[in-house]
Amino acid sequence: MSADRSGSHSRSKGSPGSRRKPASAAQGRREAVTKPGLEARIAATRLLGAVIDGRASLDGLLDRKGGNPHFLALSEPDRQLVRAILAAALRHLTVLEALIDRLTDKPLPEGARSLRHLLVVALTQILHLDVADHAAVDLAVSQAQIDPRNKRFASLVNAVLRRLIRERETLLSDLDAVSPFPDWYMGRLAASHAPATVDAIARALKVPAPLDLSVKSDAAGWAERLGGTVIATGSVRLPPGGPPVPELAGFETGEWWVQDAAASLPARLFSDLSGKRVADLCAAPGGKTAQLILQGGVVTAFDQSASRLQRLEDNLARLGLSAHVVRARAQEVVDEEGFDAVLLDAPCSSTGTVRRHPDVVWTKSFTDVETLARVQRQLLDHAARLVRPGGELVFSNCSLDPLEGEELVAGFLADHPAWRIKPILPANWPGLEETITGKGEMRTHPAQLAHEDERLAGLDGFYAVVLTHS
Numbered sequence: 001m002s003a004d005r006s007g008s009h010s011r012s013k014g015s016p017g018s019r020r021k022p023a024s025a026a027q028g029r030r031e032a033v034t035k036p037g038l039e040a041r042i043a044a045t046r047l048l049g050a051v052i053d054g055r056a057s058l059d060g061l062l063d064r065k066g067g068n069p070h071f072l073a074l075s076e077p078d079r080q081l082v083r084a085i086l087a088a089a090l091r092h093l094t095v096l097e098a099l100i101d102r103l104t105d106k107p108l109p110e111g112a113r114s115l116r117h118l119l120v121v122a123l124t125q126i127l128h129l130d131v132a133d134h135a136a137v138d139l140a141v142s143q144a145q146i147d148p149r150n151k152r153f154a155s156l157v158n159a160v161l162r163r164l165i166r167e168r169e170t171l172l173s174d175l176d177a178v179s180p181f182p183d184w185y186m187g188r189l190a191a192s193h194a195p196a197t198v199d200a201i202a203r204a205l206k207v208p209a210p211l212d213l214s215v216k217s218d219a220a221g222w223a224e225r226l227g228g229t230v231i232a233t234g235s236v237r238l239p240p241g242g243p244p245v246p247e248l249a250g251f252e253t254g255e256w257w258v259q260d261a262a263a264s265l266p267a268r269l270f271s272d273l274s275g276k277r278v279a280d281l282c283a284a285p286g287g288k289t290a291q292l293i294l295q296g297g298v299v300t301a302f303d304q305s306a307s308r309l310q311r312l313e314d315n316l317a318r319l320g321l322s323a324h325v326v327r328a329r330a331q332e333v334v335d336e337e338g339f340d341a342v343l344l345d346a347p348c349s350s351t352g353t354v355r356r357h358p359d360v361v362w363t364k365s366f367t368d369v370e371t372l373a374r375v376q377r378q379l380l381d382h383a384a385r386l387v388r389p390g391g392e393l394v395f396s397n398c399s400l401d402p403l404e405g406e407e408l409v410a411g412f413l414a415d416h417p418a419w420r421i422k423p424i425l426p427a428n429w430p431g432l433e434e435t436i437t438g439k440g441e442m443r444t445h446p447a448q449l450a451h452e453d454e455r456l457a458g459l460d461g462f463y464a465v466v467l468t469h470s
C-alpha cells in the first residue's frame with residue numbers, strides 16, 4: 001500500500017558543467033558539487049555502500065520520513081535519480097562487479113569500498129540509464145576528485161570508464177556466464193526449480209515490476225481510466241515508470257490501493273467471509289486487511305509494529321474502511337471463542353519480491369531464510385490455536401523458498417494430525433492454474449503470467465495455503 005512508485009526511471013538532465021581549474025580545493029569542491037546530478041551520485045554511492053556493506057534495507061534508506069539524511073537532503077528530481085541508480089545498480093550488480101574486475105589491470109586496493117561503489121554507480125549510469133557517456137565519466141571523475149578517499153584514484157576512474165565506453169560490446173559479451181544474482185540466492189532457486197525455470201525466474205527478476213492495483217470495484221472501468229489492463233488476479237496492471245501513485249485518478253478518493261498481483265491472492269483463498277470473525281495477524285500496512293473487510297469479514301488487524309499500524313490506519317482511512325486495530329505480537333494474541341478465519345501473512349525473507357526490492361539478494365542470506373522459517377513455524381503453531389474447529393487458516397508469505405513454504409507446512413501437518421490442507425481448486429482460478437501445486441497450495445513466481453511485453457509480465461513470488469481442522 002505504498003504511495004511511492006518504485007522503479008521509476010528518471011533521467012539526468014545536466015551538462016558536465018565547468019571545467020575551469022579551481023582556485024582552491026574548497027572552492028573546487030563547492031563548484032564540483034553544483035554540477036547537476038553530482039549530489040545525487042554522491043548520495044547514491046553512499047547508499048549503495050549502506051546496502052551492500054551495511055546490509056541496510058533500501059526501503060528504509062529511501063523512506064520519506066525516516067530515510068537516510070543524505071537522501072532526504074536532496075531535491076525531488078535528485079531523489080528520483082538516486083532511486084533509479086540504486087534500483088538498476090542492485091539489479092545488475094553481479095555483472096557490474098565482474099566488469100570492474102575486468103576493467104582494472106590489477107585488483108582494486110583491499111578496503112577501497114567507496115571507490116568500488118563509485119565505479120558501480122558510474123557503470124550503471126553508462127549502461128542502464130539515459131545519461132550521455134561523456135557526462136557520466138565527467139561526473140564520476142569530479143566525484144572522485146572531491147572525495148579525500150578517492151582523490152588519488154581520479155585518473156584510474158577516468159581510464160576505467162573510457163575503456164568501458166571504447167570496448168563496451170566485447171566486454172559485455174564476455175560476461176554472459178556471470179551469475180545473474182549472488183550464489184546463495186541462485187542456489188536456493190536451483191534447489192526447488194528445474195534449470196529452465198531458474199533461468200526464466202532470473203530473467204524476470206531483471207525487469208522492474210509493473211504497478212498493480214487492487215480496486216474496490218469496477219476493475220475494467222479503472223483499467224480504462226488509468227490506461228492499464230485487468231489481469232488474471234483481477235488486479236489492474238500499469239506499466240512501470242508512470243506518474244507518482246498519489247497523482248493517479250482514484251488515489252485521493254480511495255478507489256484502489258497498490259498491491260502486487262500475487263499479494264492479492266492469499267486473502268481471496270478464504271470461503272465466504274460475510275459476517276465472519278476474522279483475525280489478520282501480521283496485518284500492516286493493510287493490503288490484505290482491506291481485502292478481508294471488502295469480502296465482508298469483521299476484521300481485527302494485529303501487528304507488532306506501531307509505525308506500520310499507523311500506516312495501516314492511514315491506508316484504511318483513505319479507502320474508507322474500518323477494522324479493529326490492535327498492536328500485539330501474534331504469538332501473544334488470545335481468543336477464547338476462536339476466529340472463523342485467520343490470516344497469517346508472515347514476516348519472511350521476501351525473496352519473492354526482488355523485482356521490487358533488488359536489495360533483498362544483497363541484504364539477506366540463507367541464514368535469514370532458516371531463521372525466518374523457524375519464526376514463521378512458531379507463528380503458525382500459535383495461529384492454529386486461534387481458529388475455531390471448521391474454521392480456516394491461510395498461511396502466506398512472499399518468499400520463493402520452500403523452507404518457508406511447502407516444507408514448513410509439511411512439518412506443521414506432521415505435528416498437528418487434526419489439521420489438513422483444504423486444496424485450492426485450479427478450476428476456481430482461471431488463468432492462474434499454473435500457480436496451484438499438486439497438493440492444492442498456491443505457489444507464484446516472477447516467470448508466471450507471461451506477457452509479450454515483459455514490463456507487463458510476472459508476479460511476485462508468494463506461497464499460500466488454506467489449512468483447516470476438525
Ligand SMILES: C[S@@+](CC[C@H](N)C(=O)[O-])C[C@H]1O[C@@H](n2cnc3c(N)ncnc32)[C@H](O)[C@@H]1O
Pocket residue numbers: 001281282283284285286287288289302303304305308328329330331345346347348
Ligand atoms: C509481510 S508483512 C505483512 C503485510 C500485510 N499482511 C499486508 O498485506 O499489507 C509482515 C508484517 O508482520 C509484522 N510482524 C512481524 N513479526 C510479527 C509478530 N511476531 N507479531 C505481529 N506482527 C509481526 C511486521 O511488522 C509486518 O508488518
